[in-house]
Amino acid sequence: MDSAKNLPVAVIGAGPVGLAAAAHLIERGIEPLILEAGPTPAAAIEQWRHIRLFSPWQYNTDAAAVRLLAATGWVSPEPTALPTGGDLIDQYLTPLAALPAIASRLHTGARVIAVTRLGMDKTHSRNRATTPFVVRVEHTDGDVRDYQAAAVIDASGTWSTRNTLGTSGLPAVGEAEAAKRISSPLPDVLGRDRETFGGRTALVVGAGHSAANTLLNLAELAAQVPGTKIAWAIRGSSAAKVYGGGDSDGLAARGQLGSRLRSLVESGAVELHTGFGIASLAASDGAVTLTSTDGRSLEADVVVPAAGFRPDLDILRELRLELDPGVEAPRALGPLIDPEFHSCGTVEPHGAKMLAHPEQDFYIVGMKSYGRAPTFLLATGYEQVRSVAAALAGDREAAETVQLELPETGVCSSDIGTSCEVPAAVPAGFVAETSGGCCGVREPVLVGFPTGLAHGRSGEN
Incomplete structure (x- = not known):
């Protein structure tokens, strides 16, 4: 220059x-x-x-x-x-x-x-x-x-620029028309957005730490406000990668995040739907119906798009x-x-x-x-x-001369043969995460940020 x-x-x-x-x-x-x-x-x-x-x-x-x-x-x-x-x-x-x-x-x-x-x-x-x-x-x-x-x-x-809810990189049919029923990727369900979720059915879409954070907050809201119901939809066949490494995680709070979420699913407080790729949304005055690519349907009052x-x-x-x-x-x-x-x-x-x-x-x-x-x-x-x-x-x-040292996650799971997947991104990259576990190597992945990235135009803007 x-x-x-x-x-x-x-x-x-x-x-x-x-x-x-x-x-x-x-x-x-x-x-x-x-x-x-x-x-x-x-x-x-x-x-x-x-x-x-x-x-x-x-x-x-x-x-x-x-x-x-x-x-x-x-x-x-x-x-x-x-x-x-x-x-x-x-x-x-x-x-x-x-x-x-x-x-x-x-x-x-x-x-x-x-x-x-x-x-x-x-x-x-x-x-x-x-x-x-x-x-x-x-x-x-x-x-x-x-x-x-x-x-x-x-x-x-x-x-x-969040990812769309559709499965092919395009918005699901009816996604734009249902915009009023779709929240921000990381809603403040216990504070600013409490009235939007309290006493209603919320459907969280996504398999990353953004989704996990929102699900945990919704569970806390459900304990306070009767009638609050929580559904969770992911495209994969298992939520194991979201649950993470538990006690093996180099960041204790991250390990606890997954362990708490697993408990909520196992107790029935969170209704998990796997293999749910969204094909369409149909909004009505009172709710929105999401239909999967294999014909299943879910109904909710509000949808949280936590798909990256x-x-x-x-x-x-x-x-x-x-x-x-x-x-x-x-x-x-x-x-x-x-x-x-x-x-x-x-x-x-x-x-x-x-x-x-x-x-x-x-x-x-x-x-x-x-x-x-x-x-x-x-x-x-x-x-x-x-x-x-x-x-x-x-x-x-x-x-x-570049160097970087990061903590271990203690987990590495897979939905695609022998390769290993990592959690979907949370808002902007404010968490140091590396993946070890099954592969025996360390790899940085986004966690906890929210990813939240926030902002004016995007992640860090």
Whole structure:
């Protein structure tokens, strides 16, 4: 980015990974321009602030961000304590975003709607690598503005683009028409959304930790409000992968999550329906009926869509990307994180080299870098942006020296022959999870975040 050295690096998204990217750029003497679609930093996490992570603080803060905070007298939370999404905002991300070094470069209410090269569409090659980027931004006042940048780091996450309820990657028939009966992926059933669920039948769809969190909260609500009923539908033939490793889990709270859920199913408090691929939804004034691909039907008052997320790539249409055709992650990374074929392979620590695209000085980081794969963790995102900042600063040795240590899950289950599946993603990647168990290797997978990613436009935006 030498030819545009007087321009800033645009960072899309002011969630944990976006703010960490800014911190690393500042340490490197590089000017960041931070663009957040929401009204506040970490706007996405605000939507699941009620969720408690099962990864402790030690996995949820970035080293460069902590160094900036420490210089102001900030005191780090207890490393072994388990924060909620709200704690993550209030005790870490809000103080970080308020630092003059960050706040002076942060624009909220600034939704990125396109990224391209100045005067060039995707088809033009001559002098492309030395031409500044143009980031088009729509502000909340309706003003649309173009910003030039030397490089772009997309940390916008995936929260705003949840997976559909249908089984073929498309919305189920009638899904749009039933929208009023479909909640957010991580509803606050014990607080903000209590009236929506209390005394009603809720159907949770999904086989990840987002689903598990919601099911446990619904069970607590059912104990308080008579008439509250809970159904759970998954596509697989077994819920074993959601139950997890129990006492073998390196994160005790995560192991307890699965054990509690198993008990609720076995007691009948949660009605589990396996092999339930959704073909259609039919909404009426009082309820919604879901029909499976094999003709079974379930009726509920409200449906919770906890089936994971996918990246929004529309804003990047004019850039030259090289994506894995399956999971839509950077091509070099895709084969290592594909949960269908390589969920028990080692997902090695990775940085700028593996995240690079044919579009020089453009990087997708954080949850969005994992595309449709449900295996992202927050600590991975922090290591990604450390490496990317080093690469943009010309420090090749630091960029290529990547390391990451994660706790064990103590579980590895399978619905596809001899390969092993991992839990579906929860909102944005705020939990460090690795998979060992049956395969004898460690692999990072997303847990507890909510994945919640939160936000303005997605996971970390």
